Every structure is written in C-alpha cells, then in structure tokens.
Amino acid sequence: MRRLTGPIRPYDWGSHQVIAAVQGRPTPTQEPEAELWLGAHPADPATVDGQGLDALIAADPEGELGGAAVVRRYGSRLPFLLKLLAADRPLSLQVHPNSVQALAGFEAEEAAGVPMDAAERRYKDASHKPELLVAIMDTDALAGFAETAQTADFLEKLGWKPALAWVPRLREGQLESVVTEMLGLRDADALSYGELVEACHAEGSPRAYTIAELADRYPGDPGVLVALTLNYVRLSADEGIYLAAGSPHAYVRGAGMEIMAASDNVLRGGLTSKYVDVDELLRIMDFTAEPPPYVLPDAVGRTASRWDTPTAxxxxxxxxxxxxxxxxxxxxxxxxxxxxxxxxxxxxxxxxxxxxxxxxxxxxxxxxxxxxxxxxxxxxxxxxxxxx
Known part of the structure; x- marks a missing residue:
C-alpha cells in the first residue's frame, strides 16, 4: 500500500472549483480542471513514488494485480480506471464501443498508421469502455435514448416546428432513422435554433431547459437534435448511472466519482470542437429506448455501500x-x-x-x-x- 498521485486533465468543460476544493487548494483555479485520473492507463498514468503505475504493474503483474483472478483474464494491465470528474459545462455527445468494436477499430487505425495523438484518432486502445458515474453533488446528464412515445409527447408539447415532423415516426418506433436524419442535418439557419431555445423556455421542464442550454451554446449543431431524444437525468449525491457500450450520453454539469473499464475510446457526434465521426458513431450506437440507467447503492453492513453493474x-x-x-x-x-x-x-x-x-x-x-x-x-x- 503506497500513496498514489493522479494527473488532472484540463479539458475546457472542467470546473474551476470542485477538484481543487476537494484537494484543499485555492479556488477558483486558473485553468479548468475536468478529471483527476487514478489508474494506469498509458495515456496518463497516476504515479507511485514518482513511478508510473503502469510501469509498476508491468514490473510485477501477478504481485500487483493477482495472477489467477486478474492477469489471466485481463493481461498485465489494471482493468479499470477511477476518476473524479467535475463539469462546469456540457461534455460532448458521445458513445463508447464494445470489446469487439474496440479491438477491430484499434487494429485498423494501427495498421493505417494513424498517430495516437492525431485529432482524427478514434480508438486509443483495444478495450471497451462501460462506465459508472456516482454523483457527489447534484449532477445533470443526458443518458440513453428515452422511450420513443415519451419523446414524441415531449416534442409535441415543445411545439418546435422542425421537430414535429419526427413525432409520427417516433410513435412508430423509427428511432434509428430519425436519429440518422438528425445527425445528417447541417443547415443551422433552416433549423431555427433560436426558436428552439424559446420553445424550450416556454415548455419549462428541466429536460427542456437543458436542451435550451445546448442549443444556445451550440447553435446549428445536430447533436442538439439528438439530445431531444435522450433521457434527462438529475442525480443527487450517491445516485449513479451506468452507461453500457453504445449508449449515447452527455454529462451536462456536476461532479462525481467515475469508474470505467480502462479505456480512452470515445466516438463523438456533436456538442464539441473535437473530432466528430457521425458514420462511426451511428455504426456503434445502441438504439434501445428505455428508462434512465440509474444505479442506487446497496448497503454492505453498517459502514459501506456498493454500486453494482454488469461489468466484471x-x-x-x-x-x-x-x-x-x-x-x-x-x-x-x-x-x-x-x-x-x-x-x-x-x-x-x-x-x-x-x-x-x-x-x-x-x-x-x-x-x-x-x-x-x-x-x-x-x-x-x-x-x-x-x-x-
């Protein structure tokens, strides 16, 4: 058992308060602080006594990880990555691949010679990336496709004319074709995002206010349209959401402990200045429409709680x-x-x-x-x- 020091990633959506406050440093910070990484992912490993955790594990995999239970199944790498995530503004609309997709995508980009630090690099490793976020404060997110009848009712109540054309198709269960059409639209002027903001404010629900914020921040971005079809989630402290492979999501604001399979594979579809690959996003997206994927803690004795997921x-x-x-x-x-x-x-x-x-x-x-x-x-x- 030794002290672990994790790097902080300064993504532009990060908080100037949360991570520094938890660590007892002055706030606000000069740069945004988005994620504190506590793991051995080679993109940014934490350190033990100045040595990268990945290198420490590589020197003695069975002693560090456990031979029978971990090394034989996952190889000489820590199979999870723990983060403290803190968002002051929305993250990108994104999905993560499953194991088969991740391996194929990684091998294809390696064979094609796509540099690991290239903006268009989509697969940074060969692992899937299911994840669990447990809120440590009130946290808003969009997570998974909402049931299509619910989305149709929402769009009808919203009354924004461009969206009304999708209502009959959603009632018929044509979610995939609607989302594909949404992501293919690029004419911001024709979509009247200003009118969408007004309609959302008039509707007045938390879901609508979230869409208004996205439309105001990313006018003309088709990711805003896809957001219309997603579950709005408000997490209180200790409530969690589990995001399986292919599940579309975007954290909006808040902070939480996030744990995932040790991967940095992200396919983005909008709400970002980073590289967007709509075709690949649609290929791996899971179009299952269902209620929000909440995970509540189970008590373990009188002093512990555990958030269970299907991920090993x-x-x-x-x-x-x-x-x-x-x-x-x-x-x-x-x-x-x-x-x-x-x-x-x-x-x-x-x-x-x-x-x-x-x-x-x-x-x-x-x-x-x-x-x-x-x-x-x-x-x-x-x-x-x-x-x-």
Whole structure:
C-alpha cells in the first residue's frame, strides 16, 4: 500500500472549483480542471513514488494485480480506471464501443498508421469502455435514448416546428432513422435554433431547459437534435448511472466519482470542437429506448455501500470509516483508494497510511486485508475488480 498521485486533465468543460476544493487548494483555479485520473492507463498514468503505475504493474503483474483472478483474464494491465470528474459545462455527445468494436477499430487505425495523438484518432486502445458515474453533488446528464412515445409527447408539447415532423415516426418506433436524419442535418439557419431555445423556455421542464442550454451554446449543431431524444437525468449525491457500450450520453454539469473499464475510446457526434465521426458513431450506437440507467447503492453492513453493474472489470464501493477498524473490500485484488472527504487512516496490519481529502493510495493484490479508521466524517471510495 503506497500513496498514489493522479494527473488532472484540463479539458475546457472542467470546473474551476470542485477538484481543487476537494484537494484543499485555492479556488477558483486558473485553468479548468475536468478529471483527476487514478489508474494506469498509458495515456496518463497516476504515479507511485514518482513511478508510473503502469510501469509498476508491468514490473510485477501477478504481485500487483493477482495472477489467477486478474492477469489471466485481463493481461498485465489494471482493468479499470477511477476518476473524479467535475463539469462546469456540457461534455460532448458521445458513445463508447464494445470489446469487439474496440479491438477491430484499434487494429485498423494501427495498421493505417494513424498517430495516437492525431485529432482524427478514434480508438486509443483495444478495450471497451462501460462506465459508472456516482454523483457527489447534484449532477445533470443526458443518458440513453428515452422511450420513443415519451419523446414524441415531449416534442409535441415543445411545439418546435422542425421537430414535429419526427413525432409520427417516433410513435412508430423509427428511432434509428430519425436519429440518422438528425445527425445528417447541417443547415443551422433552416433549423431555427433560436426558436428552439424559446420553445424550450416556454415548455419549462428541466429536460427542456437543458436542451435550451445546448442549443444556445451550440447553435446549428445536430447533436442538439439528438439530445431531444435522450433521457434527462438529475442525480443527487450517491445516485449513479451506468452507461453500457453504445449508449449515447452527455454529462451536462456536476461532479462525481467515475469508474470505467480502462479505456480512452470515445466516438463523438456533436456538442464539441473535437473530432466528430457521425458514420462511426451511428455504426456503434445502441438504439434501445428505455428508462434512465440509474444505479442506487446497496448497503454492505453498517459502514459501506456498493454500486453494482454488469461489468466484471470494476466495482465501486464507499466506506465510511469509524474509530473502530472497518475492513475494506477487495482483498486479494488490486485496489485504488480515494478519500473524498475528511481524513482516514488505512492499515494493512504492518504499515499505516493517512489519506486526507483529495488523496489516494494504491493497494496491490499482494496486500493483506486492509482496514480503515477515522475520527471524523471521512468518505473513502474503493475501486476494485468486480470478479477478483
């Protein structure tokens, strides 16, 4: 068990407050701070005593990850990536590939010689990227396609003329053809985004206000039209959403602990200045229309909660340590610990490590059972491999 230091990614949609406040640094920050990465992804690995976590694992995969449960299944890499995400404004409309799509896309771009840092590079690795976001404050998102009858009712109530033509087709279940048509539209003037903003403000629901914000920020962007078809989600603290491969989504604002399969593969369809590939987005998009993919925590004893998902590569738990030692989950597998609030002392029976708000630790599979104690209201998140 050793202290882990994660890099902060300064994407332009990031917060000038949240990550710095958690870490006890002055706010507002000069640059936006979007994501604190706590993992071993080669694009930006966290460090242990100045050494990249990816290099540390490569030097002793079985000792760091656990041979039987992890290395034989996932190879010599940490299969999950934990992040603290903080958004002051909307992220891009995006989807992530499944395992087969990711491997094929990565191999094709490698064979074509597309540089890893090229703007048009779509597949940065060969892994799928299902993800779970657990809110640490009120967080707004668009997540998955809403049921088509619900979207048709919403568009009728909105009364924006360009959208009314899609209502009968949505009632017939023609979601894929409608979304394909939306993403093919490029004439901003003909779509009257200013009128869309007015219609959304008149409708007055949180879903409509979110669309108005996007239309005002990205006039003429077809991603705004697709947003009309997505579930609006408002998460309170400790509520989560799970995004499977192919599920369209866009975080709008807020902050949360995000855990995912260790991948940086993103296909974007709009609401961004980054590279957009509509054809590839449509190819991997899942057009299933269903209710929002909420994930609520399950209590584990009196001091812990866990958010379960169908993904084997990761599991996320929160432990609220007490003055008496509390056993942390994940013994026998790799663990990343992150203290969101307060101060917790973690012990492996031999050594102790105190984690204050915003600090993290790496615990290899070779560690014995870990316990945590705290004399205040500490919140300690623990990322593990679900099937380790």
């Amino acid at each position: 590569e990761f599991a996320l738990s929160e432990v609220d340590p007490t003055p008496a030692p509390v056993v942390l989950p994940g013994t026998g597998g790799p663990r990343v610990l992150f203290c969101l609030q307060g101060e917790a002392t973690v012990s492996n029976g031999i050594d102790e490590l105190t984690l204050r708000s915003g600090e993290s630790a790496w615990s290899p599979a070779s560690d014995p059972e870990l316990t945590a104690t705290s004399s205040d209201t500490a919140r300690l998140f623990v990322a593990t491999v679900a099937d380790a």
